[in-house]
Amino acid sequence: MxxxxxxxxxxxxxxxxxxxxxxxxxxxxxxxxxxxxxxxxxxxxxxxxxxxxxxxxxxxxxxxxxxxxxxxxxxxxxxxxxxxxxxxxxxxxxxxxxxxxxxxxxxxxxxxxxxxxxPARLVSSLLNLDSFSLYTRLGFVPGPIYQDLLISVPENGLSAAAPAGLEALREAQAQDIAAIADFEQTHQGIRRDKDFAFFLRNEVGSWRMLLSQPQGQPINGFLAMSTHPSFTMIGPGLAADEATAIALLWQALDNLRGRSLVFLAPCKASRLVQTAYAWGARNVELHVAQATAPIGIDSKGIVFPTFMPESA
Ligand SMILES: CC(C)(COP(=O)(O)OP(=O)(O)OC[C@H]1O[C@@H](n2cnc3c(N)ncnc32)[C@H](O)[C@@H]1OP(=O)(O)O)[C@@H](O)C(=O)NCCC(=O)NCCS
Missing domain, CATH: 3.40.630.30 (Gcn5-related N-acetyltransferase (GNAT))
Structure with missing residues (x-):
């Protein structure tokens, strides 16, 4: 060559x-x-x-x-x-x-x-030493670890009982974008109004975005998903706590009945992970957030990264 x-x-x-x-x-x-x-x-x-x-x-x-x-x-x-x-x-x-x-x-x-x-940020497979090495040689530093969970949602929905917190969920709308971006910046130190506006315009690809906002309170979680048949994946998302993460995930999966899909969950979110296992999810890969500046140290909340658009 x-x-x-x-x-x-x-x-x-x-x-x-x-x-x-x-x-x-x-x-x-x-x-x-x-x-x-x-x-x-x-x-x-x-x-x-x-x-x-x-x-x-x-x-x-x-x-x-x-x-x-x-x-x-x-x-x-x-x-x-x-x-x-x-x-x-x-x-x-x-x-x-x-x-x-x-x-x-x-x-x-x-x-x-x-x-x-x-800083530059990405998610890197822990099963792929070539990409892990490429990124760490370039100065990326590993942060939180995520497990890739594969789940098949039955045609008639998950058989498990619905979790608490569903009453706080609704579809996100254009007027929510700034509040969602503020919520993520406060908890994770990153801001990406542009991605959220892109999902809600829904012109290229096929997207949905759920929001959790208990009555009379500020937003405490959001979860986007790609529902396109070429690429079905849950994320990006962020929840203030595991109970909200579980409610958002349950609702997202319910919206994707009859599909098999992968989502990433933080390994440290044990309750979320145990709940996903109980719903039938299986580990298929591990990923790690990497950045050219330390991440995850001051961050709060339960993150759902995704591969499109890649986020960590
Ligand atoms: C991962 C991938 C992009 C690497 O592409 P590539 O062009 O072969 O990578 P490069 O040759 O530019 O760089 C690899 C670097 O990692 C280093 N490296 C590879 N294996 C290593 C190891 N085990 N330990 C330390 N360093 C290692 C190489 O030395 C090289 O660095 P250098 O050029 O400074 O010497 C390629 O394997 C690929 O396309 N894989 C499939 C798609 C994929 O998994 N993409 C990543 C996730 S989106």
Whole structure:
């Protein structure tokens, strides 16, 4: 392979190629290391949702690595926010792996974050030493650990009794965005009104967002979810306490009857995790929040990270 690599933004004409690259790199990596390539399906088609959503949300922010003939060998998406720069997905074509492409794409994102004076944040698989090593070599520091829980919601809903706290839940609306962002900034030190507005506009992808607000009190939790058939996942979300997290999760799962999906729960949220087990959830992977500044030290609440748009 020629070592002449160009690092350029993405164009709309690249979406199919990026979907193929994401699918190929994930299937290859998880199959060759863990015999779990099947987790990503047979077709790259669902992966077109990632460039479609990311370019609608943050146009021009993706870094691609291209060979001299213009073919895409790597992608690194990022999302600049008032408090931080979120990074993900990062992927390199298996044929070009191990040559520093991911590191060089990430370096561009980190240069931008540094120039802005903001930390970079991401979620990193603890089963993937290549990505963990890539990030820690670049100065990322691990924070809270999350377990990826796979659950199949029966067509007629979870058989377990509904938890307390459902009466405080409702669908989020555009006028709630600032209060949700304030709640997250107070508890987690990050702010991302833009993501919440994107979910509620609901023009690209398919999103819902639940809010917990006990009568006469401020917001004490929110939980977004991607309901698109190409990518069903719960998160991002945050609850002030485990009881609120359980209520939000139960309602989100009830909205996704008949689907199998993954969500991330903090390992330290034992009551939430035990409840998810009781509902039939099984561990499929572990992730760790990583950032170029320490995270999780002063943070409060129960976080539900997600992979689209990646959050930690
Ligand atoms: C993870 C992935 C993006 C890495 O891409 P890559 O282009 O092969 O990575 P690079 O060659 O740029 O960098 C790997 C770095 O990690 C280092 N590294 C790898 N394994 C290591 C180990 N066990 N210990 C320490 N360092 C290690 C390498 O030395 C290299 O750093 P250097 O260039 O400073 O020497 C690629 O394997 C991939 O696409 N995987 C599938 C998709 C995926 O899982 N993405 C991450 C989650 S979204």
């Amino acid at each position: 020629s070592e002449t690599i160009d690092f350029t933004p993405l164009s709309a004409a690249d979406h199919q190629a990026v979907a193929r690259l994401l699918h190929h790199s994930l299937v290859d990596w998880y199959e060759s290391r863990l015999r779990q390539g099947h987790r990503f399906g047979d077709s790259p088609e669902p992966f077109t949702l990632f460039p479609a959503v990311y370019e609608a949300l943050d146009p021009g922010e993706c870094v691609t690595a291209r060979s001299a003939d213009g073919s895409i060998l790597g992608v690194c998406f990022s999302h600049e926010r008032p408090t931080h720069v979120a990074v993900g997905i990062v992927a390199t074509s298996p044929q070009a792996a191990g040559r520093g492409l991911a590191r060089r794409m990430m370096a561009r994102v980190l240069e931008k974050a540094k120039a802005l004076g903001k």
